[in-house]
Amino acid sequence: MTAFYHVCFVVPDIEQAMQDFQRSAGVEWSDPACDRLGEWDYRIAFTAGGPPFIELIQGPPRSPWDASKGARFDHIGFWTSDLRQGSRRLEEAGMPMDFSGCPYGRPFAYHQVDSIGARIELVDVSRQAGFLSRWHPGENPMAAIDETSRS
Template identity: 60%
Template sequence: MAFYHVGFAVPDLVAAMRELRAAAGVEWADPRPGRIGEWSFRIVFSLPGPPFVELVEGGPGSPWNASAGPRFHHLGFWTDDLGAAERRLERRGLPAKFSGCPFGRPYAYHHLKSIGADIELVDAVLQPDFLATWQPGGEPMGTLDERALEEQ
């Protein structure tokens, strides 16, 4: 599998960065603002990686809303075929909870009740931009092999 990060939704990005640095020595890239649909958010990834720790601060109503408190949000995986990966999860009873595709962002969250969090499938087409932004000079990461998973 092509696991590359664990994501947390947090109400205060700077406080979460500071606390993880103090507790575990985690170093961070510079936080960046973002927007998808009607939601603004701030995001940051740990350095180095993979695996990365991702912190996302999103407002009420957003997929990363943490107004009730911080929470484990997702495990992130690269995939060469987002559509096939989504269909595989849907066949296994894990429908999409949120998709960035309608907003021109090829990723989707599928909820796993057993862990209380999502699997984030991210199209590998985004990997070069991800590395350029969050790990300049970093090596390409693997991707999720949907054919091998279908055989399981």
């Protein structure tokens, strides 16, 4: 099972990207959060209002979210009930794994899809409740889970 829940842009300036998205499309944003994965510190924000979400990531050079050559559409995110099987299926379909968060204790993987010039991100569904409580607080998380499962 996979369920679509977000699109992501990698940006060199998260505040500017949030302002531009808000002015152009009227979207509201969560406050950006700082996090670390391996050796990389990064900043991340999601749109408020529920799935599907827009994600912005500002990461350092040579990280999985390097925007030193400019902002770009980076990936489409899907929940998966079996990360290993989902990754194997994508690799067999000619979409090689580009990066895995698993060695860092984060159950997600990026797969390169050359035909769209971006990546597919698979995230283990075990992270869904925590994600929703952090980025979609005050809403019934089960309603959001049921909605993305129907996609």
